Amino acid sequence: MRLPCPWCGERDHSEFNYGGDATRRRPADDAPMEEWIDYVYFRDNPRGRHHEHWQHIQGCRAWIVIERDTLTHEVSGCWTAEDYARGFAEATDVQKGAQS
């Protein structure tokens, strides 16, 4: 499998570390405990397109977000984590569109 790093281009997955679900947003500091527990512990395991964090650990070290099909491993999108975090609302819309 190869992943498209926004900075370095397409690179072998062995250069990256997997960082988990990118669709969860860290709750506000004073959010209720339930929200925090949900954020830390609960993950969907979708079949199909999914957004996930990877870090280009052996390259530019950037954290990136990859849109990957969990069934076919087809990669259909990538963002720097910063862009993704800044545009989280729009990115979630993309995600919803992809899943529907």
Place this chain on the structure above:
Amino acid sequence: MRLASGGRIDRTQPLSFRFDGKVYQGVAGDSLASALLANGVKLFGRSFKYHRPRGLLAAGVEEPNALVELRSGPRHEPNVRATVAELYDGLEANSQNRWPSLAFDVSGINDVFSPFLGAGFYYKTFMGPTRGSWHFYERIIRKAAGLGTAPALPDPDRYEKTNAHCDLLVVGAGAAGLAAALVAARAGVKVMLVEQDKDLGGALLGEKSEQLDEWVAATVGELANSPNVRLLTRATAFGYYDHNVVGLVERVADHLPQPATHQPRQRLWTVRAKQVVLTTGAHERPLLFGNNDLPGVMLAGAVRTYLNRWAVLPGRQPLVFANHDEAYLTAIDLADAGATVAAVVDPRPIANPDLVTALAQRGIEHLPGHVVVKARGGRFINAAEVAALDANGEATEPRRVIICDLLAMSGGWNPAVQLHAQSGGKPRWDQRLSTFVPGESKQAERSAGAAGGQLTLRAALASGAEAGFELTSLLGGNATPLSLPEVEPEPEAVPAELWEVPGSRGKSFVDFQHDVTTKDLKQAVQEGYRSPEHAKRYTTLGMATDQGKTSNVNALDVLARAQGRSRAALAQTGFRPPFTPVTLGALAGRDVGRNYKPIRRTPLHDWHEAAGAVMVETGPWLRARYYPRDGEGLFEAMNRETRHVREKVGMVDVSTLGKIDVQGPDAGEFLNRIYANGFKKLPVGRARYGLMLREDGHAFDDGTCSRLSENHFLVTTTTAQAAAVLSHMEYYHQTCWPDLRVHLASVTDQFASMAIAGPRSRAVLQKAVEGASVTNEDLPFMGVVQARVAGCPIILFRISFSGELAYEIATGADHGKAVWEALMAAGREEEIIPYGTEAMAVMRIEKGHAAGPELSGQTTAQDLGLGKLCSTKKPYIGHRLKDRPATADPHRPALVGLVSLEPGKRIPGGAQLVEDPNHKAPIPMLGYATSPTYSITLDKYIALALLKDGKEREGTTLYAANPLGNTTTKVQVVSPQFFDPEGTRLHA
């Protein structure tokens, strides 16, 4: 018997080899199997479970029986298929799974007891209530059942790994593969053609007709001279992975006695192809009748291949048994080679009239509407029982016995769909060919030739050329249609339905390599294993090293019939890499021995070695463990170094600690969010102990953080977590707080760091340090100052891990040795010594500092006695979940100290703490010892431990039980700060 002429061998190059100690002669071009067969050897091994005699079934990679051990000593290799082992002069092979000899094997008695060894025998006999007996019988059973023996010596050979990219990967260089590659090559696309055999031509190599030899030679010549084509022989595509990645193993030197100097034995290729053509051919199906595993019963196509490729006549009086026209060619070729063909037995009432005529012309008896119900013989076949079929397809009496020394059988052909299935495709049932053919493609691949169900040469060529044309166009190449060579029409292998032969007697084997019979499969169905996936696991069918290449399709038919279901209702079981076995050496490549992982050495490494230090591996690092003097062992040296530091002064290399440079206008705010304790108000020129939590509220890592200037911090981490802490910080910066203006960089390798500790440490520094005052007033505890030693710039931190008056000095890595030596020289009068990680660990345990064993990822700040450190004035990572009930529970195991109450008796690491060691099992466990040691300072064996209600238990007596070592130590619970709890020494 070797024929006087013909074959694709070189009779002018005789090769001598040994099998089971006996010397034989072969010729260049032989496989081990063809050479043995030419010498009249029919017995190749004993079967897996019943130890039945076995000979050759096939001529290629699908061979289930003829597994041998090749070579000896460190190059000994078990389970080599004799059919694909190329012969070389001096080759040494031995049969396996037999004792004392191949001809007489004691475990052959298993065959007599076979009614008790059916499907699930081991599970039923040794699991459940009699499970205990498994432990007794396992060793005997493992020895009796099995394959070859693993080599016991290190592999002396070298293996390489490489990568390749191409537009079109063609797997298999038979007629279809060559045609596909040729079309693409002429259009200029980047082609890679891989073939597992040493020669190109695939099934054509087994054809008598030389009609295509010229075309093959011309095509190979053209491909070899095309700069855009890479041709690999002796290379197996063993795995088809995601994103059109195909794994190949190239056997560079397996056909040689041993690799030449500087030559790898094998090379592992990772190929990324834009398009893939699978022209992997087909494997022939056996027929299921009694004793179908007797040596001398072979696949009809294999017989033809031995005859035409290697000029070996496998029998003088052969019988042919097949349910389709194509196998008649075997009878014709055998007769033309001088054999007296006993008969052609065919369950069909009618065959192709041209072929029937051809048999008659050669005086071969034709028995349509007949079947072979049983093969007869002891160690080899000597006759076959043949029965006529009645109108209902049932076998009738009487049985006729036909004398023969070879039975060539064929039940049709199975396209080699393994790679297609690995790529995600689902093979579909083809009623006409009674087998599975490739289904819809899930990746950029397609099958052609026999692999695509095109079983005649003409169709195979055409489908290969077509696949080449279409994929070349898809790749943007300008393909031109290929003018295909003229091929004579030939009979097609369209089999009549015949699976388990009616009226067959005795064991009929489906999986030859795992000894699974039709009876085992039916029994599995009776016992409720209806799904092929379950029946497969219960009977172990298809799970041997051949992955059921000759058995899967036959087995599905037996399973379907036993359930009264249609064939189409049962899906084929999955295929997984590797297609054929791959040596572990090839997968490991050069990452073995000392190259298994990189070794990290500190800038002071050479000094430690010169000083006689004993080194220890800590993660990837090599660290000085202790510096023995006058024959000291670890214990004596550790005690001397500890006492010396506590009384005088010592220096230890701490360069392995992780160091992260944090800079930017928001660096303070960033660190304030990362650490559980406050950092925003840390003054410039001061250091602070810092604790990081994970988001789930557990402790993650600790270290110090120093503010070098307003916007510049230096963070240290533990040695083990250095990389994880940096990733953690980068994660939060980039994913959660991208607006914080901060930069992070690992500077672990840029610094050499050393800790100087002991009451005399300040005196040493006063002599060595230039440009800064180190008095208690100017450099108080937790002070940081930039200065110089030996002219080299340093950062001097007054921090202590040992509990003594102590400092850490960081300098550029290249200055490390100069600074270390300057401090050693300056400390001579103060009797400075170097100390290692053992003494350092003793002192940290005496001070109750948490380290790796306590920062296990399962402890909270509160568990470690650091609860009060966590800020209540700010949010930080983990601040919310540390307060949930499970992590805030006051009864959680907490850090305590233990002192052994038994003089001279240590507390084993990991020992469980119990109140009453004589309590009836299960004994309630209260906690466990994490970091044990002997403290010379206290003259006691002590340990840190995690103990339920630890604080309340201080002063009580417990037992540290270590059932593994069968020891129990009586211990007293104390405060984890064993030594100088007030900290007067470090503030001195």
